[in-house]
Amino acid sequence: MPHTLVVDGRPREVDVSGLPSLATVLRDQLQLTAAKIACGRGECGACTVLVGGRPTMSCITPAVLVHEPVETSEGLAEESRDLREHFADTGAFQCGFCTPGQVVHACALLRTGLPDDDGARREHVRHALSGNICRCTGYQAIVSSVCAVADERAERATEVAS
Numbered sequence: 306m307p308h309t310l311v312v313d314g315r316p317r318e319v320d321v322s323g324l325p326s327l328a329t330v331l332r333d334q335l336q337l338t339a340a341k342i343a344c345g346r347g348e349c350g351a352c353t354v355l356v357g358g359r360p361t362m363s364c365i366t367p368a369v370l371v372h373e374p375v376e377t378s379e380g381l382a383e384e385s386r387d388l389r390e391h392f393a394d395t396g397a398f399q400c401g402f403c404t405p406g407q408v409v410h411a412c413a414l415l416r417t418g419l420p421d422d423d424g425a426r427r428e429h430v431r432h433a434l435s436g437n438i439c440r441c442t443g444y445q446a447i448v449s450s451v452c453a454v455a456d457e458r459a460e461r462a463t464e465v466a467s
């Protein structure tokens with residue numbers, strides 16, 4: 306059964322016979338493999354992509370029900386460059402299996418803006434990313450990376466405006 310997904314700005318014809326998940330369609334039909342299928346039941350966040358700008362667990366989302374634009378880790382490569390650099394610099398990933406989902410979710414979070422207060426910001430990020438489970442890192446560097454990028458982007462915006 307044909308279905309059109311808009312993925313990273315491009316209309317893509319996919320086959321949704323058998324009601325595959327969005328994750329399966331992205332990985333097996335479109336060769337977009339950054340989103341990982343780990344638990345496969347909506348518990349870990351490794352398969353996170355954005356649907357209509359919202360972080361979405363693609364392993365439990367039937368592709369046939371997706372009518373809003375999909376953004377993948379691959380499509381967010383430019384937007385997430387500073388975030389990925391911070392992740393690499395601070396050791397915010399080890400095995401890296403959770404990282405595409407973490408980065409995609411953080412992209413959406415950074416678009417919304419974060420609290421100014423440092424403690425409130427860390428708590429906000431920690432809570433927002435709590436559905437993206439990491440078995441390796443202890444989360445501290447992940448949260449610090451997202452907060453640092455928020456600071457840097459705010460500074461750059463101030464410089465541009467002044």
Ligand code: FES
Pocket residue numbers: 341342343344345346347348349350351352353362363364365
């Ligand atoms: S693989 Fe989708 S939530 Fe775990």
Ligand code: FES
Pocket residue numbers: 397398399400401402403404438439440441442
């Ligand atoms: S870096 Fe290994 S699961 Fe997060």
